[in-house]
Amino acid sequence: GGYYGIGEGRFFDCSFIRNTANEWGGAVMQWSGPLAIVDCSFQANRTTKWAAGIAALNDCFVSNSTLYGNVGDRRSGEDAQFDFLESAPIITTSLVEGWTGRWGGEGNFDADPKWIDAGGGNLRIARDSPCVDAGSDEAVTEPVDLDGNPRILGGRVDIGAYENVCREVIDLAASMVEDDAEGHIGDGDGVCEPGEDCIITATVAVDAATMPEGSTVRVAFAPVDENGDPDPDPCCAEHTCGPDARCPKTRKARIDAAGQGTATLRGCAGGSWSVCIEGCGDGLCREVRCP
Numbered sequence: 001g002g003y004y005g006i007g008e009g010r011f012f013d014c015s016f017i018r019n020t021a022n023e024w025g026g027a028v029m030q031w032s033g034p035l036a037i038v039d040c041s042f043q044a045n046r047t048t049k050w051a052a053g054i055a056a057l058n059d060c061f062v063s064n065s066t067l068y069g070n071v072g073d074r075r076s077g078e079d080a081q082f083d084f085l086e087s088a089p090i091i092t093t094s095l096v097e098g099w100t101g102r103w104g105g106e107g108n109f110d111a112d113p114k115w116i117d118a119g120g121g122n123l124r125i126a127r128d129s130p131c132v133d134a135g136s137d138e139a140v141t142e143p144v145d146l147d148g149n150p151r152i153l154g155g156r157v158d159i160g161a162y163e164n165v166c167r168e169v170i171d172l173a174a175s176m177v178e179d180d181a182e183g184h185i186g187d188g189d190g191v192c193e194p195g196e197d198c199i200i201t202a203t204v205a206v207d208a209a210t211m212p213e214g215s216t217v218r219v220a221f222a223p224v225d226e227n228g229d230p231d232p233d234p235c236c237a238e239h240t241c242g243p244d245a246r247c248p249k250t251r252k253a254r255i256d257a258a259g260q261g262t263a264t265l266r267g268c269a270g271g272s273w274s275v276c277i278e279g280c281g282d283g284l285c286r287e288v289r290c291p
Contacts, residue, residue, distance in 0.1 A: 002027045002045070009035040012141045013151070015161045016053075017121050019045045024083050025055030026070065034059040038139050039151070041123040041161040042067040042081070043115070049074045051083030060089035064135035066113050066123075066160040068097040078102075078110075093136040095159055107136065113160065116279045124218070126279040127166040131159035149215045165217055166280035170259075171205040172219075174275035174286035179266060192268075194291040200265040202251075202275045202286075208259030215255040218278040219263040222248040223271055228287065231271070243267055250278060 002019035003009070009030050014037075016027035026045035028037070035056045042053040042065070052070035054062065067081035075083075077098025082089075084103075093107035101108070114129035116122045124147075125131050135157035145151050146161040153163045176198055178186040184197035192198035202219045211217075223246035225231040236247035244267065253261030265273075268290040276285035 001025045001029050001047075003029065005030045005033065005035065007033040009033065011037045011040055013038075013144070013146045013161055014040040015123050015146060016040065016042045017044055017123070021047045021052075022049070023047060024050035024052075024072070026052035026072075028054045028056075030054075030056040030060065032057060034061075036061045037065055038063050038141055039135070039145070039157070039159075039161060040065045041113075041115075043069045043118055043123055045070045047072045050079075051075060052080055054082040055085070056083075056089065057085045058087040060084055060087075061091075062089060062094055063092045063139035064094065064157060064159050066095045066131060068095060068113050069118060070097070092139065093134065093159060095131055095134075107134070109134075123160065124162040124279060125158060125160060125164050127164060127281055129158075129164065132164050133158065135159045147216055147218075150210065150212070153210060164279065165206070165211065165215075166277065166284065168206045168211045169204060169217060169277050169280065169284055170207060172275070172277055172284050172286055173203045174288050175201050175203075176268065176288045176290065177201060181266075192291060196291075197266075198268045198290060200268050200273060200275060200288055200290075202253065202263045202265075204253040204255070204261045204263070204277070206255055206259050206261070208255075208257070211255055211259065213255060213257045216252045217255065217261060217263075218250055219253055220248065220250050220274075220276045220278045221265040222274050222276070224274045224287065226272070228272075228274065246271060 001021035091105040099110040186196040235241040251263035253263040
């Protein structure tokens with residue numbers, strides 16, 4: 001499994017993905033001692049028998065966490081997410097697949113967490129995720145999330161390892177310019193023209209009062225057709241493309257003291273590209289065209 005513990009176990013702002021174990025505790029197995037899990041996400045962990053997310057003998061506390069899509073070959077639903085062997089746990093404000101309420105605790109529920117790309121291991125949450133503002137501020141232990149962004153944004157802390165930043169984004173602009181890096185092809189006038197190496201630049205503006213210097217915003221660059229629908233090259237799904245293929249990419253815009261950051265995509269292949277703040281919907285998307 002991902003973790004086997006004897007003694008005190010503490011996990012804050014963690015993501016557990018695709019861990020495996022023979023019997024139980026594909027992600028976390030606490031054999032003795034207290035276990036605390038806060039602001040964590042568990043997905044696609046697996047066991048050959050019992051609970052694949054968390055297994056603990058006693059004294060277990062879980063809060064502001066998501067357990068969804070974990071699989072025990074002999075268990076399903078809630079029973080595949082966790083197993084508590086000797087004493088009842090304390091579980092609060094968490095999203096648990098198949099939640100029945102039999103463990104008690106306030107604020108727990110079952111729903112699709114609406115992760116950005118669970119299959120690709122991206123457990124950040126979309127703007128319309130039920131995890132947004134659904135956690136308990138009192139349970140928070142760390143000042144930042146797994147991305148290094150402020151742990152509490154909006155009305156309340158989000159459930160899981162990541163805060164959704166969509167409401168903090170004020171504006172997004174996208175442009176195409178000539179790549180001026182050494183060795184790249186171009187006439188040096190800064191204008192992207194046919195036959196030149198170009199880059200897409202995304203400029204992000206955020207609320208500097210809530211997103212301090214050093215915070216990050218993820219920008220998704222994706223090829224689209226004339227109708228704005230996704231249009232990647234077939235090789236993208238197989239990860240066999242060359243450098244000039246039209247494949248989706250994600251880049252980070254690091255925020256400065258003025259609340260601005262940029263993300264760039266080099267080697268812009270031809271055609272149209274959407275430039276979006278990841279997980280924030282069409283309102284924070286722009287489109288550019290490579291010559």
